[in-house]
Amino acid sequence: MFNRASALALLQYGDSAYPAGGFAFSWGIEGLAADGWLADAAALDGLIADHLSFRWSSMDRPLLCRAYAAETLDAVATVDRLAEAMTPSAQLRDGSHRAGKALLGIAVRLGGPLSVSYRPYVSADVRLGHLPIIQALAFRDAGLDLAAAQLLSGWTLVTGLVSAAVRLGSIGHVKAQQALSAARPVLADLLEMDLPIDLQPSSFTPLIDIAVTRGPSRHVRMFAT
Template sequence: MLFDRLQALALLQLGDSAYPAGGFAFSWGLEGLAADGMLSNRNELDRIIADQLARRWATMERVLLRKAFHAAGCDAIAAVDRLAEAGTPSAEMREGSRRAGRALLGVWVKLDGPLSVAYRTLVSSDARLGHLPVAQAVVGRDANFNLDAAELVSGWTLVTGLVGAAVRLGIIGHVEAQRSQSAARGLLAELLAETPPADASPASFTPFIDIAVSRGPLRDVRMFTT
Protein backbone atom coordinates (compact mmCIF):
# COMPACT_ATOMS: atom_id res chain seq x y z
CA MET A 1 0.00 0.00 0.00
CA LEU A 2 1.37 3.41 -0.97
CA PHE A 3 2.12 5.88 1.78
CA ASP A 4 -0.40 8.74 1.59
CA ARG A 5 1.67 11.76 2.57
CA LEU A 6 -1.18 14.25 2.38
CA GLN A 7 -3.38 12.19 4.68
CA ALA A 8 -0.50 11.59 7.08
CA LEU A 9 0.10 15.34 7.28
CA ALA A 10 -3.63 15.94 7.83
CA LEU A 11 -3.58 13.39 10.66
CA LEU A 12 -0.66 15.22 12.27
CA GLN A 13 -2.53 18.51 11.93
CA LEU A 14 -5.82 17.33 13.46
CA GLY A 15 -4.11 15.19 16.11
CA ASP A 16 -1.91 18.03 17.31
CA SER A 17 -2.62 19.13 20.88
CA ALA A 18 -2.39 22.73 19.62
CA TYR A 19 -5.31 22.24 17.21
CA PRO A 20 -7.73 25.09 18.06
CA ALA A 21 -10.74 23.02 19.12
CA GLY A 22 -10.59 23.74 22.87
CA GLY A 23 -9.20 20.34 23.88
CA PHE A 24 -7.04 21.98 26.56
CA ALA A 25 -10.19 22.69 28.58
CA PHE A 26 -10.97 19.02 29.25
CA SER A 27 -9.20 16.56 31.55
CA TRP A 28 -11.92 13.86 31.20
CA GLY A 29 -11.82 13.03 34.90
CA LEU A 30 -8.08 13.34 35.60
CA GLU A 31 -8.47 16.51 37.65
CA GLY A 32 -11.10 14.91 39.86
CA LEU A 33 -9.14 11.70 40.30
CA ALA A 34 -6.06 13.69 41.30
CA ALA A 35 -8.08 15.76 43.78
CA ASP A 36 -9.44 12.56 45.32
CA GLY A 37 -5.96 11.10 45.76
CA MET A 38 -6.39 8.45 43.07
CA LEU A 39 -3.85 9.85 40.59
CA SER A 40 -0.38 10.98 41.59
CA ASN A 41 2.19 9.37 39.26
CA ARG A 42 2.79 8.09 35.74
CA ASN A 43 1.98 4.45 36.50
CA GLU A 44 -1.46 5.45 37.75
CA LEU A 45 -1.92 7.75 34.76
CA ASP A 46 -1.06 4.96 32.34
CA ARG A 47 -3.65 2.69 33.95
CA ILE A 48 -6.30 5.40 33.67
CA ILE A 49 -5.46 6.08 30.02
CA ALA A 50 -5.68 2.36 29.29
CA ASP A 51 -9.04 2.23 31.07
CA GLN A 52 -10.34 5.18 29.07
CA LEU A 53 -9.19 3.69 25.79
CA ALA A 54 -10.37 0.12 26.36
CA ARG A 55 -13.53 0.65 28.40
CA ARG A 56 -14.90 3.86 26.94
CA TRP A 57 -13.28 4.96 23.70
CA ALA A 58 -13.12 1.54 22.01
CA THR A 59 -16.57 0.38 23.13
CA MET A 60 -18.53 3.63 22.97
CA GLU A 61 -16.91 6.59 21.25
CA ARG A 62 -15.39 4.51 18.46
CA VAL A 63 -18.72 2.77 17.86
CA LEU A 64 -20.54 6.10 17.69
CA LEU A 65 -17.91 7.55 15.37
CA ARG A 66 -18.24 4.59 13.01
CA LYS A 67 -22.02 4.88 12.92
CA ALA A 68 -21.87 8.61 12.24
CA PHE A 69 -19.17 8.13 9.61
CA HIS A 70 -21.44 5.78 7.66
CA ALA A 71 -24.64 7.75 8.26
CA ALA A 72 -26.34 9.07 5.13
CA GLY A 73 -27.19 12.72 5.71
CA CYS A 74 -27.54 15.04 8.67
CA ASP A 75 -30.73 13.49 10.03
CA ALA A 76 -29.07 10.08 10.25
CA ILE A 77 -26.02 11.64 11.90
CA ALA A 78 -28.32 13.35 14.42
CA ALA A 79 -29.83 9.96 15.29
CA VAL A 80 -26.35 8.74 16.25
CA ASP A 81 -25.83 11.95 18.23
CA ARG A 82 -28.99 11.31 20.23
CA LEU A 83 -27.73 7.78 20.89
CA ALA A 84 -24.58 9.35 22.37
CA GLU A 85 -26.73 11.59 24.55
CA ALA A 86 -28.87 8.69 25.80
CA GLY A 87 -25.86 6.46 26.42
CA THR A 88 -23.95 8.92 28.64
CA PRO A 89 -25.50 8.84 32.14
CA SER A 90 -23.32 11.57 33.66
CA ALA A 91 -24.68 15.08 33.02
CA GLU A 92 -21.16 16.53 33.27
CA MET A 93 -19.78 14.03 30.74
CA ARG A 94 -22.66 14.78 28.37
CA GLU A 95 -22.04 18.50 28.63
CA GLY A 96 -18.29 18.07 28.20
CA SER A 97 -18.73 15.86 25.14
CA ARG A 98 -21.13 18.35 23.55
CA ARG A 99 -18.88 21.33 24.30
CA ALA A 100 -15.84 19.57 22.85
CA GLY A 101 -17.75 18.38 19.79
CA ARG A 102 -19.31 21.76 19.09
CA ALA A 103 -15.92 23.43 19.39
CA LEU A 104 -14.46 21.01 16.85
CA LEU A 105 -17.38 21.56 14.50
CA GLY A 106 -16.96 25.30 14.90
CA VAL A 107 -13.40 25.13 13.59
CA TRP A 108 -14.49 23.25 10.50
CA VAL A 109 -17.41 25.60 9.90
CA LYS A 110 -14.81 28.39 9.73
CA LEU A 111 -12.78 26.20 7.35
CA ASP A 112 -15.89 25.82 5.16
CA GLY A 113 -16.27 22.08 5.57
CA PRO A 114 -19.58 21.42 3.76
CA LEU A 115 -20.86 18.63 6.01
CA SER A 116 -19.72 20.51 9.12
CA VAL A 117 -21.60 23.62 7.98
CA ALA A 118 -24.76 21.64 7.28
CA TYR A 119 -24.63 19.66 10.51
CA ARG A 120 -23.77 22.70 12.64
CA THR A 121 -27.11 24.23 11.53
CA LEU A 122 -28.91 21.19 12.92
CA VAL A 123 -26.81 21.18 16.11
CA SER A 124 -27.65 24.83 16.73
CA SER A 125 -31.35 23.96 16.87
CA ASP A 126 -31.07 21.06 19.35
CA ALA A 127 -29.16 21.28 22.65
CA ARG A 128 -28.80 17.47 22.74
CA LEU A 129 -26.62 17.35 19.64
CA GLY A 130 -22.92 17.91 19.02
CA HIS A 131 -21.23 15.06 20.89
CA LEU A 132 -17.49 14.73 20.30
CA PRO A 133 -17.28 11.34 18.51
CA VAL A 134 -20.07 12.37 16.15
CA ALA A 135 -18.35 15.68 15.42
CA GLN A 136 -15.10 13.78 14.81
CA ALA A 137 -16.86 11.66 12.21
CA VAL A 138 -18.31 14.74 10.49
CA VAL A 139 -14.95 16.49 10.47
CA GLY A 140 -13.22 13.33 9.27
CA ARG A 141 -15.56 13.17 6.32
CA ASP A 142 -14.91 16.83 5.49
CA ALA A 143 -11.16 16.17 5.74
CA ASN A 144 -11.54 13.33 3.21
CA PHE A 145 -10.29 10.79 5.73
CA ASN A 146 -11.11 7.15 5.37
CA LEU A 147 -12.67 5.48 8.40
CA ASP A 148 -9.34 4.09 9.65
CA ALA A 149 -7.82 7.57 9.67
CA ALA A 150 -10.83 9.10 11.45
CA GLU A 151 -10.67 6.43 14.15
CA LEU A 152 -6.93 6.88 14.56
CA VAL A 153 -7.09 10.63 15.07
CA SER A 154 -10.03 10.23 17.48
CA GLY A 155 -8.18 7.77 19.70
CA TRP A 156 -4.92 9.68 19.56
CA THR A 157 -6.63 12.97 20.41
CA LEU A 158 -7.95 11.35 23.58
CA VAL A 159 -4.46 10.16 24.51
CA THR A 160 -2.79 13.51 23.93
CA GLY A 161 -5.60 15.29 25.77
CA LEU A 162 -5.22 13.09 28.85
CA VAL A 163 -1.42 13.30 28.86
CA GLY A 164 -1.52 17.07 28.34
CA ALA A 165 -3.94 17.47 31.24
CA ALA A 166 -1.65 15.39 33.47
CA VAL A 167 1.27 17.67 32.62
CA ARG A 168 -0.74 20.80 33.37
CA LEU A 169 -1.85 19.31 36.69
CA GLY A 170 1.79 18.68 37.62
CA ILE A 171 1.33 14.91 37.85
CA ILE A 172 4.05 14.14 35.31
CA GLY A 173 6.75 16.04 33.46
CA HIS A 174 7.29 16.35 29.72
CA VAL A 175 9.69 13.38 29.45
CA GLU A 176 7.31 11.14 31.38
CA ALA A 177 4.54 12.37 29.09
CA GLN A 178 6.41 10.88 26.13
CA ARG A 179 6.64 7.53 27.92
CA SER A 180 2.90 7.60 28.63
CA GLN A 181 2.15 8.39 25.01
CA SER A 182 4.38 5.53 23.85
CA ALA A 183 2.55 3.08 26.12
CA ALA A 184 -0.84 4.34 24.98
CA ARG A 185 0.23 4.22 21.34
CA GLY A 186 0.76 0.47 21.57
CA LEU A 187 -2.61 -0.14 23.20
CA LEU A 188 -4.42 2.10 20.71
CA ALA A 189 -2.87 0.18 17.82
CA GLU A 190 -4.06 -3.11 19.34
CA LEU A 191 -7.59 -1.79 19.79
CA LEU A 192 -7.71 -0.43 16.24
CA ALA A 193 -6.62 -3.81 14.87
CA GLU A 194 -9.94 -5.26 16.03
CA THR A 195 -13.01 -4.15 14.09
CA PRO A 196 -16.24 -3.75 16.10
CA PRO A 197 -19.26 -5.67 14.79
CA ALA A 198 -21.47 -3.64 12.47
CA ASP A 199 -24.37 -4.00 14.91
CA ALA A 200 -22.34 -3.10 18.03
CA SER A 201 -24.16 -0.95 20.57
CA PRO A 202 -22.17 1.82 22.30
CA ALA A 203 -21.41 1.03 25.94
CA SER A 204 -18.82 2.05 28.52
CA PHE A 205 -17.79 1.13 32.05
CA THR A 206 -15.51 3.68 33.70
CA PRO A 207 -17.23 4.28 37.07
CA PHE A 208 -14.32 5.94 38.87
CA ILE A 209 -13.82 8.41 36.04
CA ASP A 210 -17.55 9.12 35.75
CA ILE A 211 -17.80 9.78 39.49
CA ALA A 212 -14.74 12.03 39.43
CA VAL A 213 -16.25 14.09 36.62
CA SER A 214 -19.65 14.25 38.33
CA ARG A 215 -18.07 15.60 41.51
CA GLY A 216 -16.52 18.49 39.59
CA PRO A 217 -19.26 21.06 40.30
CA LEU A 218 -18.80 20.41 44.05
CA ARG A 219 -15.15 21.47 43.99
CA ASP A 220 -14.22 25.00 44.99
CA VAL A 221 -11.40 25.32 42.47
CA ARG A 222 -11.30 23.76 38.99
CA MET A 223 -8.86 24.04 36.12
CA PHE A 224 -10.80 21.95 33.61
CA THR A 225 -14.39 21.67 32.41
CA THR A 226 -14.40 17.91 33.00
Protein backbone atom coordinates in the same frame (compact mmCIF):
# COMPACT_ATOMS: atom_id res chain seq x y z
CA MET B 1 1.09 2.09 0.79
CA PHE B 2 2.04 5.15 2.85
CA ASN B 3 -0.41 7.96 2.14
CA ARG B 4 1.41 11.27 2.58
CA ALA B 5 -1.71 13.42 2.27
CA SER B 6 -3.51 11.44 4.97
CA ALA B 7 -0.44 11.49 7.20
CA LEU B 8 -0.15 15.26 6.87
CA ALA B 9 -3.86 15.67 7.72
CA LEU B 10 -3.37 13.49 10.81
CA LEU B 11 -0.44 15.66 11.88
CA GLN B 12 -2.47 18.84 11.40
CA TYR B 13 -5.67 17.71 13.13
CA GLY B 14 -3.83 15.79 15.84
CA ASP B 15 -1.56 18.71 16.72
CA SER B 16 -2.18 20.12 20.18
CA ALA B 17 -2.11 23.57 18.56
CA TYR B 18 -5.23 22.76 16.51
CA PRO B 19 -7.75 25.27 17.93
CA ALA B 20 -10.63 22.93 18.82
CA GLY B 21 -10.71 23.71 22.54
CA GLY B 22 -9.43 20.33 23.72
CA PHE B 23 -7.23 21.99 26.36
CA ALA B 24 -10.36 22.77 28.41
CA PHE B 25 -11.18 19.12 29.12
CA SER B 26 -9.35 16.65 31.34
CA TRP B 27 -11.98 13.85 31.09
CA GLY B 28 -11.60 12.96 34.75
CA ILE B 29 -7.86 13.48 35.12
CA GLU B 30 -8.30 16.55 37.33
CA GLY B 31 -10.73 14.87 39.70
CA LEU B 32 -8.72 11.66 39.91
CA ALA B 33 -5.56 13.62 40.68
CA ALA B 34 -7.37 15.55 43.41
CA ASP B 35 -8.64 12.30 44.92
CA GLY B 36 -5.20 10.68 44.96
CA TRP B 37 -5.72 8.24 42.10
CA LEU B 38 -2.94 9.72 39.96
CA ALA B 39 0.05 9.23 42.22
CA ASP B 40 2.59 8.31 39.53
CA ALA B 41 3.17 7.68 35.84
CA ALA B 42 2.06 4.06 36.12
CA ALA B 43 -1.32 5.19 37.43
CA LEU B 44 -1.68 7.52 34.45
CA ASP B 45 -0.82 4.70 32.06
CA GLY B 46 -3.52 2.55 33.62
CA LEU B 47 -6.05 5.35 33.46
CA ILE B 48 -5.35 6.00 29.78
CA ALA B 49 -5.67 2.28 29.03
CA ASP B 50 -9.01 2.18 30.87
CA HIS B 51 -10.25 5.26 29.04
CA LEU B 52 -9.34 3.76 25.68
CA SER B 53 -10.55 0.22 26.37
CA PHE B 54 -13.72 0.78 28.37
CA ARG B 55 -15.01 4.11 27.10
CA TRP B 56 -13.47 5.21 23.83
CA SER B 57 -13.36 1.84 22.06
CA SER B 58 -16.80 0.72 23.25
CA MET B 59 -18.59 4.09 23.21
CA ASP B 60 -16.99 6.90 21.23
CA ARG B 61 -15.53 4.72 18.50
CA PRO B 62 -18.77 2.92 17.50
CA LEU B 63 -20.64 6.23 17.60
CA LEU B 64 -18.02 7.82 15.35
CA CYS B 65 -18.19 4.87 12.95
CA ARG B 66 -21.99 5.06 12.73
CA ALA B 67 -21.92 8.80 12.13
CA TYR B 68 -19.16 8.47 9.55
CA ALA B 69 -21.14 5.85 7.62
CA ALA B 70 -24.45 7.74 7.83
CA GLU B 71 -25.74 8.62 4.37
CA THR B 72 -27.79 11.65 5.40
CA LEU B 73 -27.52 14.38 8.02
CA ASP B 74 -30.81 13.17 9.50
CA ALA B 75 -29.12 9.81 10.04
CA VAL B 76 -26.16 11.57 11.65
CA ALA B 77 -28.56 13.33 14.01
CA THR B 78 -30.08 9.97 14.96
CA VAL B 79 -26.62 8.74 15.99
CA ASP B 80 -26.07 12.00 17.87
CA ARG B 81 -29.28 11.46 19.85
CA LEU B 82 -28.11 7.92 20.62
CA ALA B 83 -24.92 9.40 22.09
CA GLU B 84 -27.10 11.62 24.27
CA ALA B 85 -29.20 8.67 25.46
CA MET B 86 -26.18 6.48 26.21
CA THR B 87 -24.40 9.10 28.37
CA PRO B 88 -26.15 9.12 31.76
CA SER B 89 -23.70 11.51 33.44
CA ALA B 90 -24.83 15.12 33.04
CA GLN B 91 -21.24 16.32 33.34
CA LEU B 92 -19.99 13.95 30.65
CA ARG B 93 -22.90 14.90 28.38
CA ASP B 94 -22.10 18.57 28.86
CA GLY B 95 -18.39 17.98 28.26
CA SER B 96 -19.09 16.01 25.09
CA HIS B 97 -21.41 18.76 23.83
CA ARG B 98 -18.93 21.52 24.60
CA ALA B 99 -15.99 19.69 23.05
CA GLY B 100 -18.05 18.73 20.02
CA LYS B 101 -19.33 22.26 19.46
CA ALA B 102 -15.81 23.67 19.80
CA LEU B 103 -14.59 21.27 17.10
CA LEU B 104 -17.64 22.01 14.95
CA GLY B 105 -17.01 25.73 15.22
CA ILE B 106 -13.49 25.52 13.82
CA ALA B 107 -14.56 22.99 11.15
CA VAL B 108 -17.26 25.39 9.99
CA ARG B 109 -14.81 28.29 9.88
CA LEU B 110 -12.52 26.12 7.76
CA GLY B 111 -15.42 25.58 5.36
CA GLY B 112 -15.99 21.84 5.79
CA PRO B 113 -19.20 21.14 3.84
CA LEU B 114 -20.57 18.45 6.13
CA SER B 115 -19.79 20.53 9.21
CA VAL B 116 -21.39 23.62 7.69
CA SER B 117 -24.52 21.66 6.77
CA TYR B 118 -24.80 20.02 10.21
CA ARG B 119 -24.41 23.20 12.24
CA PRO B 120 -28.13 24.19 11.91
CA TYR B 121 -29.06 20.76 13.35
CA VAL B 122 -26.91 21.41 16.41
CA SER B 123 -28.26 24.94 16.79
CA ALA B 124 -31.86 23.67 16.68
CA ASP B 125 -31.54 20.73 19.11
CA VAL B 126 -29.68 20.90 22.43
CA ARG B 127 -29.23 17.12 22.38
CA LEU B 128 -26.95 17.28 19.37
CA GLY B 129 -23.27 18.05 18.95
CA HIS B 130 -21.57 15.18 20.80
CA LEU B 131 -17.82 14.98 20.22
CA PRO B 132 -17.54 11.61 18.39
CA ILE B 133 -20.30 12.59 15.97
CA ILE B 134 -18.67 15.94 15.18
CA GLN B 135 -15.31 14.18 14.82
CA ALA B 136 -16.84 11.93 12.17
CA LEU B 137 -18.05 14.93 10.17
CA ALA B 138 -14.96 17.11 10.66
CA PHE B 139 -12.58 14.29 9.80
CA ARG B 140 -14.61 13.38 6.70
CA ASP B 141 -14.39 17.05 5.71
CA ALA B 142 -10.62 16.78 6.19
CA GLY B 143 -10.48 13.93 3.68
CA LEU B 144 -9.64 11.21 6.19
CA ASP B 145 -10.95 7.70 5.65
CA LEU B 146 -12.71 5.84 8.46
CA ALA B 147 -9.55 4.08 9.67
CA ALA B 148 -7.67 7.37 9.93
CA ALA B 149 -10.66 9.06 11.60
CA GLN B 150 -10.75 6.38 14.29
CA LEU B 151 -7.01 6.63 14.85
CA LEU B 152 -7.18 10.41 15.16
CA SER B 153 -10.13 10.24 17.57
CA GLY B 154 -8.33 7.82 19.87
CA TRP B 155 -5.03 9.68 19.70
CA THR B 156 -6.52 13.08 20.48
CA LEU B 157 -8.06 11.52 23.60
CA VAL B 158 -4.65 10.20 24.64
CA THR B 159 -2.87 13.50 24.07
CA GLY B 160 -5.63 15.36 25.90
CA LEU B 161 -5.30 13.13 28.95
CA VAL B 162 -1.52 13.41 29.01
CA SER B 163 -1.61 17.18 28.49
CA ALA B 164 -4.02 17.54 31.41
CA ALA B 165 -1.72 15.52 33.66
CA VAL B 166 1.22 17.75 32.72
CA ARG B 167 -0.68 20.98 33.40
CA LEU B 168 -1.85 19.63 36.74
CA GLY B 169 1.79 18.95 37.67
CA SER B 170 1.20 15.20 38.04
CA ILE B 171 3.95 14.38 35.55
CA GLY B 172 6.72 16.23 33.73
CA HIS B 173 7.38 16.44 30.01
CA VAL B 174 9.66 13.40 29.86
CA LYS B 175 7.11 11.25 31.69
CA ALA B 176 4.50 12.63 29.31
CA GLN B 177 6.41 11.28 26.33
CA GLN B 178 6.73 7.93 28.09
CA ALA B 179 2.97 7.92 28.70
CA LEU B 180 2.31 8.63 25.02
CA SER B 181 4.65 5.80 24.06
CA ALA B 182 2.89 3.42 26.45
CA ALA B 183 -0.51 4.35 25.03
CA ARG B 184 0.44 3.77 21.40
CA PRO B 185 0.33 -0.05 21.46
CA VAL B 186 -2.89 0.00 23.49
CA LEU B 187 -4.61 2.15 20.90
CA ALA B 188 -3.06 0.19 18.02
CA ASP B 189 -4.31 -3.12 19.43
CA LEU B 190 -7.83 -1.73 19.86
CA LEU B 191 -7.85 -0.44 16.29
CA GLU B 192 -6.80 -3.88 15.04
CA MET B 193 -10.06 -5.30 16.40
CA ASP B 194 -13.01 -4.94 14.06
CA LEU B 195 -16.18 -3.54 15.58
CA PRO B 196 -19.26 -5.80 15.33
CA ILE B 197 -21.86 -4.23 13.06
CA ASP B 198 -24.52 -4.44 15.76
CA LEU B 199 -22.32 -3.25 18.66
CA GLN B 200 -24.32 -1.02 20.99
CA PRO B 201 -22.33 1.87 22.47
CA SER B 202 -21.53 1.38 26.15
CA SER B 203 -18.91 2.28 28.72
CA PHE B 204 -17.78 1.13 32.14
CA THR B 205 -15.36 3.55 33.78
CA PRO B 206 -16.85 4.10 37.25
CA LEU B 207 -13.85 5.89 38.80
CA ILE B 208 -13.64 8.29 35.88
CA ASP B 209 -17.39 8.87 35.91
CA ILE B 210 -17.38 9.63 39.64
CA ALA B 211 -14.41 11.99 39.32
CA VAL B 212 -16.12 13.94 36.53
CA THR B 213 -19.47 14.01 38.32
CA ARG B 214 -17.87 15.44 41.47
CA GLY B 215 -16.33 18.28 39.47
CA PRO B 216 -18.98 20.94 40.19
CA SER B 217 -18.55 20.45 43.95
CA ARG B 218 -14.81 21.15 43.90
CA HIS B 219 -13.73 24.60 45.05
CA VAL B 220 -11.00 25.05 42.44
CA ARG B 221 -11.11 23.68 38.91
CA MET B 222 -8.91 24.10 35.87
CA PHE B 223 -10.94 21.96 33.46
CA ALA B 224 -14.54 21.61 32.32
CA THR B 225 -14.47 17.84 32.95
